[in-house]
Amino acid sequence: MHKIIPVLFVLLLCVACGPSPAPAPNEPAPDAPPFQTYTMAQFMKTTSVMGGSFNKGETKMLVTSNQSGIFNVYSIDLATGEKTPLTQSQETTFGSGYFHHDDRFIYRADQGGNEEYHLYVGGGEGDPIDLTVDAGIRENFRGFAHDGNSFFVESNRRDKRFMDLYRIDAKTLERKMFYQNDVGMEFYDISRDQQWLTLGKNLSSLEDKLYLVNLKEGGEPKQIEPVQGGKARMVSAEFGPENRYLYYRSDEEGEFMGLYRYELATGNREAVRKAEWNVSWATFSHNGLWRTVALNWDGVTRLEIINTKTGNALKLPDLPEGNLSSVVFSRSGNYMRFYLDSDAAPANLYLYNLTNGKLTTLTDNLNPEIYAGHLVSSEVVRFNARDGLEIPGFLYKPKGASATNQVPALLWIHGGPGGQSRPSYRAEIQFLINHGYAIYMVNNRGSSGYGKTFFAADDRKHGKEPLWDCVDAKNYLKTLDWVNPEKIGIMGGSYGGYMTAAALAFEPDEFVIGINIFGVTNWIRTLENIPPYWESFRQALYDELGDPKKDREMLYAISPVFHGDKITKPIMILQGANDPRVVKEESDDLVEAIRKNNGIVEYVVFEDEGHGFRKSKNRIEGFEKVLKFADKYLKADKPVF
Numbered sequence: 001m002h003k004i005i006p007v008l009f010v011l012l013l014c015v016a017c018g019p020s021p022a023p024a025p026n027e028p029a030p031d032a033p034p035f036q037t038y039t040m041a042q043f044m045k046t047t048s049v050m051g052g053s054f055n056k057g058e059t060k061m062l063v064t065s066n067q068s069g070i071f072n073v074y075s076i077d078l079a080t081g082e083k084t085p086l087t088q089s090q091e092t093t094f095g096s097g098y099f100h101h102d103d104r105f106i107y108r109a110d111q112g113g114n115e116e117y118h119l120y121v122g123g124g125e126g127d128p129i130d131l132t133v134d135a136g137i138r139e140n141f142r143g144f145a146h147d148g149n150s151f152f153v154e155s156n157r158r159d160k161r162f163m164d165l166y167r168i169d170a171k172t173l174e175r176k177m178f179y180q181n182d183v184g185m186e187f188y189d190i191s192r193d194q195q196w197l198t199l200g201k202n203l204s205s206l207e208d209k210l211y212l213v214n215l216k217e218g219g220e221p222k223q224i225e226p227v228q229g230g231k232a233r234m235v236s237a238e239f240g241p242e243n244r245y246l247y248y249r250s251d252e253e254g255e256f257m258g259l260y261r262y263e264l265a266t267g268n269r270e271a272v273r274k275a276e277w278n279v280s281w282a283t284f285s286h287n288g289l290w291r292t293v294a295l296n297w298d299g300v301t302r303l304e305i306i307n308t309k310t311g312n313a314l315k316l317p318d319l320p321e322g323n324l325s326s327v328v329f330s331r332s333g334n335y336m337r338f339y340l341d342s343d344a345a346p347a348n349l350y351l352y353n354l355t356n357g358k359l360t361t362l363t364d365n366l367n368p369e370i371y372a373g374h375l376v377s378s379e380v381v382r383f384n385a386r387d388g389l390e391i392p393g394f395l396y397k398p399k400g401a402s403a404t405n406q407v408p409a410l411l412w413i414h415g416g417p418g419g420q421s422r423p424s425y426r427a428e429i430q431f432l433i434n435h436g437y438a439i440y441m442v443n444n445r446g447s448s449g450y451g452k453t454f455f456a457a458d459d460r461k462h463g464k465e466p467l468w469d470c471v472d473a474k475n476y477l478k479t480l481d482w483v484n485p486e487k488i489g490i491m492g493g494s495y496g497g498y499m500t501a502a503a504l505a506f507e508p509d510e511f512v513i514g515i516n517i518f519g520v521t522n523w524i525r526t527l528e529n530i531p532p533y534w535e536s537f538r539q540a541l542y543d544e545l546g547d548p549k550k551d552r553e554m555l556y557a558i559s560p561v562f563h564g565d566k567i568t569k570p571i572m573i574l575q576g577a578n579d580p581r582v583v584k585e586e587s588d589d590l591v592e593a594i595r596k597n598n599g600i601v602e603y604v605v606f607e608d609e610g611h612g613f614r615k616s617k618n619r620i621e622g623f624e625k626v627l628k629f630a631d632k633y634l635k636a637d638k639p640v641f
Contacts, residue, residue, distance in 0.1 A: 032373045035399050037434050040623045043427040044069075044616045045367035046346050052076075052337045053097035053105070054330040061337065061362075062086075062095045062105050063349065069616035073107045073122070078335075078351055081362045086122060092614040096141040099123075099170055100148025100331070106141055112578040113610020115531070119153060121173065129173065136160075138533050144170075146192040146286070152178065154187055161535040163187065165197075179219065184535040185211065188236035193243045196264060198236035201536065204543040205418065205446075205456040210234035210248060212262075224262060226252040227269070233257065233452065237281060241288030241308075247272065249279050255451035259293060273304075278449055285329035290314065290336075292327045296449045298380060299394065299422045301325050316352065317359050320345070323424070337362075343396070344375035346425040374399065376433045378423045381440070383476035389457070391469050392450065393442040394423050396433050397482065406484040408635050409438035409477050410515075411470055413492030413499040417458060417544065420449040428623050435627055436635070438483055444469035444499075459544045462523075463502045463558030470503055471510050489634050491515035491626075494582065494611065497573075501560035501590065504567045513633045514571040515626055518582050518611055521590045522562075523555040524548050531580050561586065564593025570600040570633040574622050576609035602629055 048071075053062040060075045065083065067074075073087040073095040087093050089109060096106040096119070104123040110116050118132035119139050132139045134157060142152040142165065149170050154163040158180070165187055167178040181187070185199035188210075197213040199221055211221035224246075226232040232252035237259065239246055245261040259273040259282050273279055273293055280294040280301070288308060295302045301323045305314040314336075322342035329336050334355050341347035346365040352358075366372060378394035385391050401407045410432065414421045421441035429439055443450065444466045446458025458466045470490060478485040490503050490511045497519015504514045520526050527548040530538060542548075546555045556562055571594065575587040584605065594601045604625055606618045613619050 033371055035374055038370055040431050040620045042367055042369050043431045044620050046427055047365040049349055049363050049365060051095050052328060052349060055098040055103055056101060058330045058332060058335060062098050064095045066616055071614055076362055097144065100144060108141065112608045113576050114578045115580050115610060142187060145194065152190060156533050160532040163533060186536045189238055191239040191243050192241060196239060198246065200235060202540040204540055205459055206452060207231040208233040208235055210236060212246065228252060238283050241284050247282055251452050255453060285333055286331040287333040289333055290329055299420065299449060303327060341425050343377040343423045343425060344372060375430050383472065385469050385472045389445060391444060393440055394421060396439040398433050398436050398438055401438065401482040403481040406482055407436050407438050408487035409440060409483045411473055411490045412439050412441045413470060413496035415494035415496050417446050417495045418448045418455060420447045431623055440473060440477060442470060442473045460546060462545060463506055467499060467502050467506060470499060471507055474510060487512060487634050489513035493517035494519060504569050504571055505560040505563040508566050508568055511569060513569055513630065516571060516573045518575050518579055520582050521560045522586045523559045524552060525586060561590045561593060564590055565597040567594050567599050572602045572626060572629045574604045576611060577605055577607045578610045581611045
């Protein structure tokens with residue numbers, strides 16, 4: 001039996017509104033300007049900022065921003081908020097972190113979206129240093145050692161199937177093998193004293209195995225098994241600051257992922273945090289004083305920030321309405337940075353001074369040409385699928401929609417398959433809503449965040465039950481008096497793109513249009529050609545979707561590319577030419593199959609993108625074309641097909 005620690009997490013930081021009362025959701029303020037529509041270019045002038053690594057002196061922060069139209073690395077002056085570009089690449093570039101003892105920094109970039117990431121060191125004398133060097137290699141930054149004298153990188157340079165872990169000296173940049181990964185494990189965490197390492201293996205929707213490695217005693221992985229036996233998802237969270245405990249997340253005692261700790265010396269363990277919803281992650285500040293736990297509470301992030309010495313929750317000043325996320329403390333513990341966002345407000349970066357209580361807003365990312373009151377917030381909406389299973393989602397109602405002014409609607413299906421749509425600011429979604437489209441982000445069965453039974457409910461049922469949830473979602477929308485029941489389409493990216501193509505192929509009479517954004521359409525090809533560095537979870541993919549050899553007939557039956565003749569409704573397909581996950585040939589083949597049957601298909605290919613469109617110019621072009629397509633085939637009083 002496990003001892004349950006008394007709950008010290010006494011405050012949920014589900015951020016409250018400021019002192020002034022706000023108007024009801026989606027209702028105009030008394031002094032609001034007249035409603036107007038905005039271009040996609042205007043929405044893309046809303047800047048995205050992410051990350052935030054403190055420098056040695058805690059005077060600036062390393063962030064990634066797309067303010068130039070392409071993601072690059074910047075430093076933000078913490079006193080003034082001024083951003084200074086540190087890279088000016090034409091390739092999408094992301095900052096990883098400042099060195100601890102000087103102002104050099106690590107960043108990563110691939111080539112045109114091919115996901116073969118190289119790591120670079122910038123900020124030193126001379127040109128940036130490419131740590132990866134070799135072409136065709138993928139490397140990821142895995143953090144600095146606690147003392148900052150070295151950092152860790154995972155790389156498949158030895159064997160393209162397996163990501164080995166290297167330790168690189170922070171001064172000399174000399175690299176040494178830290179752990180050789182011969183069995184396709186996934187790296188999780190390293191203890192602060194570098195004696196312990198955690199590895200993981202994803203076997204299925206219901207099982208993640210967790211392994212502990214004592215590097216001073218041979219380095220053989222030892223499985224931490226579920227207490228009650230059987231299958232469970234067990235994922236490393238972080239080693240405690242005193243090198244005594246491993247904290248991990250597990251659903252071994254219920255539907256949702258709780259937080260546990262495992263005593264390294266004895267193997268004893270105990271529950272730290274259980275909840276009605278999943279613990280998404282847990283981390284400690286560099287000085288060990290603060291423990292942050294994130295909960296996925298019905299699709300919304302709630303944080304608990306606890307003083308590990310007193311057990312008291314951190315008190316924050318009044319904040320704007322939104323979701324608090326991405327909390328990181330500076331190494332001294334004097335500062336905390338975090339992001340705050342909502343459906344109708346992009347994520348902004350904040351700095352909180354714990355010594356004097358001063359709160360500083362470091363960014364104001366919404367394009368000033370856009371009046372925030374013209375944007376729309378979502379509401380949680382559930383319906384019962386045909387078999388009685390409750391399906392959740394987030395519904396956006398355009399301004400002015402009513403029983404006398406019905407609007408067209410689009411289902412938005414997330415990626416994955418085990419992803420989850422969650423409320424946050426998305427330029428593309430707000431653009432469509434602003435132009436009069438209702439959006440319903442459906443979390444069909446198989447989505448994460450709603451318990452392990454719901455998560456595994458789509459295994460080997462793709463193209464069937466999860467797709468039926470989308471049809472049932474459409475039927476739910478038809479019951480709303482402000483939705484035009486004859487004008488409902490479906491769209492999504494990656495797995496959501498698959499669901500879109502599958503809907504038009506296997507339920508051809510249900511949706512008026514489909515918009516497939518780099519979606520899988522040939523499961524046989526996808527599963528036969530997964531990148532070699534996905535070896536650690538190859539079997540999990542086969543377990544959920546099917547083995548391309550053993551289950552070829554089933555995969556053929558659920559792959560839209562082989563059923564293009566059934567697609568009779570207009571479909572738009574957007575594809576990155578360098579996509580390593582859904583290769584361009586898949587979309588080419590689907591386009592050919594539809595055109596062969598004289599179907600209506602519009603095909604947009606971006607030569608400098610991969611799986612996910614990063615460059616602002618491409619996102620603008622892509623969704624301006626999406627809007628024209630939807631206006632022509634869905635919104636029009638008399639569609640032309």
